[in-house]
Amino acid sequence: MISTKGRYALRFLVNLSRLGKDGQTSLKEIAEKEEISIKYLERIAHDLSASGIIQGSQGKGGGYRLVKDSSNLTMWEILSAVDEDLSPVACLKCGESTCNRKDKCPTLPMWEDYGKMTKAYFSSITLSSLSDSSFRNQKNEVDNIEYFI
Amino acid sequence: MISTKGRYALRFLVNLSRLGKDGQTSLKEIAEKEEISIKYLERIAHDLSASGIIQGSQGKGGGYRLVKDSSNLTMWEILSAVDEDLSPVACLKCGESTCNRKDKCPTLPMWEDYGKMTKAYFSSITLSSLSDSSFRNQKNEVDNIEYFI
DNA sequence: CCTAATTCCTATTTACTTGGTAGGATTTAG
């Protein structure tokens, strides 16, 4: 499941990108608007900054601005920046010592494919498509599937 | 992330289905073969039984057998049986009080679509296709995507 | 009837991860 960290990061970035090119804002503003603890947002901003997605400027009047062009910044990049690992199963975690059943495991190929699919999906969505609601309005292929169990 | 419960359930069921129609086996056997604690397997078997996927018979010589035809039993059914909720984000959890940002949340449609996609994917894979390795051998569309981060 | 093997049932423990907090150090505009 996608963590709240990932969700908060997205909400933060949507706000940033709506400011337009070179727009800058402080955490305080966003924290209040989005009702997220400023201390928690700090940690998230740090991760995003470490990944080169945003850049902070210190001191009075400082804040964060988007480094990458939002039409070129994918969900996958964003979610990867704040969440350690997006593998669907523990067996595929980065650095996990490979399971000794690997070669004959009947389920592994499925998890791998699912992971690839997930990556492809989130790589296909850019921040700008969320920010300007074009995603919301587009008719999606999967719309005919009933989701709730 | 898919829980170990889900993964164990699958391994359990693959074993069961390989026994063929009306095949039956005890938890002890599978626990030893798969190196899973028998007590933990018990809980998993209980869930699967409650969902009508398997059926147990008590007493000496008892065990579990598959109720549904494995070519008609999907991954989605199995994973749903043992995992509470397969929603990608907390906002979509069954019974979650709906968020008051719901109508204007820019990210919600994406999570919904992702959830639908996940359901569609796991609904398209049957237990038999895993058991007989046909899944492993089939060339998949997503194979050209590099998965690891 | 007795025993061994099995599922069934309920509760508990343990370990890990997530979400969030605390307290300050550093930087900079005005």
Next chain:
DNA sequence: CTAAATCCTACCAAGTAAATAGGAATTAGG
């Protein structure tokens, strides 16, 4: 100099997942 901001490191709390414990109920077979 001060206020407002990012930056940094550590810690805490709560929830959840994973696993264990101990036995009750059931049944085949001797």
